[in-house]
Amino acid sequence: MTGRVAYISMRRAAIVTGVSLLVMTAAAVFATDIAIGRLVVQGDAAATTDNIRASETLFRAGIFAWLIVLIADVLAAWGLYIFLKPANWGLSLLTAWFRLVYAAMLGAALFNYLHILLIISPDHLLAAPGTGQLQAQVMLRLSAFADTWGIGLMVFGFHILVLGYLAFRSGYIPKFFGVVLMIAFLGYLTNTVVALLLPGRENLKAVVEWVFIAPMVIGEVGLAFWLLIRGGKSGPGDPI
Numbered sequence: 001m002t003g004r005v006a007y008i009s010m011r012r013a014a015i016v017t018g019v020s021l022l023v024m025t026a027a028a029v030f031a032t033d034i035a036i037g038r039l040v041v042q043g044d045a046a047a048t049t050d051n052i053r054a055s056e057t058l059f060r061a062g063i064f065a066w067l068i069v070l071i072a073d074v075l076a077a078w079g080l081y082i083f084l085k086p087a088n089w090g091l092s093l094l095t096a097w098f099r100l101v102y103a104a105m106l107g108a109a110l111f112n113y114l115h116i117l118l119i120i121s122p123d124h125l126l127a128a129p130g131t132g133q134l135q136a137q138v139m140l141r142l143s144a145f146a147d148t149w150g151i152g153l154m155v156f157g158f159h160i161l162v163l164g165y166l167a168f169r170s171g172y173i174p175k176f177f178g179v180v181l182m183i184a185f186l187g188y189l190t191n192t193v194v195a196l197l198l199p200g201r202e203n204l205k206a207v208v209e210w211v212f213i214a215p216m217v218i219g220e221v222g223l224a225f226w227l228l229i230r231g232g233k234s235g236p237g238d239p240i
Contacts, residue, residue, distance in 0.1 A: 010083055014231025017079030021224035024072035027065040035062030036113070040142060045135035052119050060134065063113050066106065073103040080163065083231065088168035091162055098159035105152030131187040151204045157188025167223070177226065181219040187212025187229065 023150070035058050041047040052059050077099035084092040119137050160181050168178025190212070 005108075010086075011232030013079045013082035014227040017076050017083060018224045018227035018231065020072040020076040020079060021025055022224070024069050024076065027068040028051050031062045031065035031069070032134075035059065035065060037062075043140045045132075048142070049120065049135045049138045052116065056117070056120070059113075063110060063117075066110055066113070069104050069183055070103050072100055073106070075140070077103070083227070084163075084166045086169065087166050087172075091166055095132070095159050095162040095166065098162065102152045102156040102159060104190065105155065106149060109145045109152065112141040112148070116141045120225055147195075150192055153188050154192035157185045157192070160188060163187035173223075174226065175220060177223045181214045184212060184215040184219045202204075216222035 030113065037053040039048065039055055039059060041051065077096040080099070081092050082093070082094040116138055119134060119141070163182030164178045166178075167173040167181060167220075169174050170178075
């Protein structure tokens with residue numbers, strides 16, 4: 001009976017994690033590429049502010065999508081903790097905490113988007129000292145979100161590193177995912193270092209993202225599908 005309960009718990013944790021990872025990926029793509037991302041014109045505060053004001057519903061939808069990402073990250077942290085606990089309880093807890101800290105930083109970053117809604121509200125427009133200053137505030141908040149989220153991604157990168165190590169050593173997850181996830185960590189780390197230490201080097205940042213985009217996507221999305229299809233159907237291997 002005890003073995004049966006443990007098996008069901010791991011299978012359900014695998015399903016919750018797999019669904020959460022896929023929902024998170026879809027919501028993040030919608031927020032960055034379809035909603036908020038398409039409204040932002042780099043280097044043009046006036047056009048960006050006009051776009052957000054004209055498409056406020058789309059901007060709000062992007063914020064809602066980020067909230068979905070945040071909730072999915074919390075669920076994924078819980079599911080991965082349950083699923084990886086037989087491999088190594090301490091490291092499983094550590095990787096869950098890394099993801100929860102990242103989710104908290106994402107939540108803090110989202111307040112910048114909410115502030116933008118206040119900036120462009122009719123009441124604030126009436127009290128604003130000038131259009132130029134209002135537009136500058138919008139761009140400042142957009143940059144604050146990007147910087148806070150970028151630092152959070154470094155924390156997320158360490159989550160990916162520990163997750164990859166656990167996957168590699170678990171004995172019941174394909175080692176391929178472990179290797180790919182640990183390579184993806186280098187992408188998150190390098191991307192954050194470039195953003196913090198070499199500001200304005202967008203070309204270099206784009207190259208880093210291009211080089212590591214495959215392991216980043218394959219690592220989490222591939223693991224999500226494996227968890228949905230195979231996760232928890234066979235017993236865990238020997239603990240580390």
